[in-house]
Amino acid sequence: MVKLFLKNSAFILFLSLLSVVGCVKGKDDNIPQKLGGLELLKVVRGDEADDFVNKMHGKKLGVKKNLIAYYGSKNSRNILYISVYEKAEEAKADLQSMAIKMAQGTAVFTPLKFDKMENGVRFRTEGMGLIHYFYRVDNILIWWQVEPDKADSTISDLFNFNLN
8 A cells, every 4th residue: 555655656746846847948938839830949048048149249238038049940040039138128228229239330230120019119130141120028129030031921920929
């Protein structure tokens, strides 16, 4: 009887831990599993994501958390960058700063195009053989770089996805 109890207890403990780990992962990674026909390939988070984003900007940003999501095949360059700030005002300020710097002209990106969103502006540019969209939703800054032939099939999925 004791052996049966211990065997069942271990199984129940294993199932409980599995469900807790599943809940935590799902809550942490509120990112699209698919954009257009592109499947989520991998997600980089934590110090590795923070270091990469800070290096890309040449400075440390006031970001609480960064996620970098890769979509498509191993060799594709379709990447979703998500930076979560403590406050929406901080994300808005960084978005405005990026847009102003890019509007002044860069050697890498074409002049900015933009369209109004419900609570702000969504920017579009081209560079390095890719199309780039960047915008803010509350305290989340989003940058989507996508291969030109995949842009139309992915952007509506991204724009309609609730990142909160």
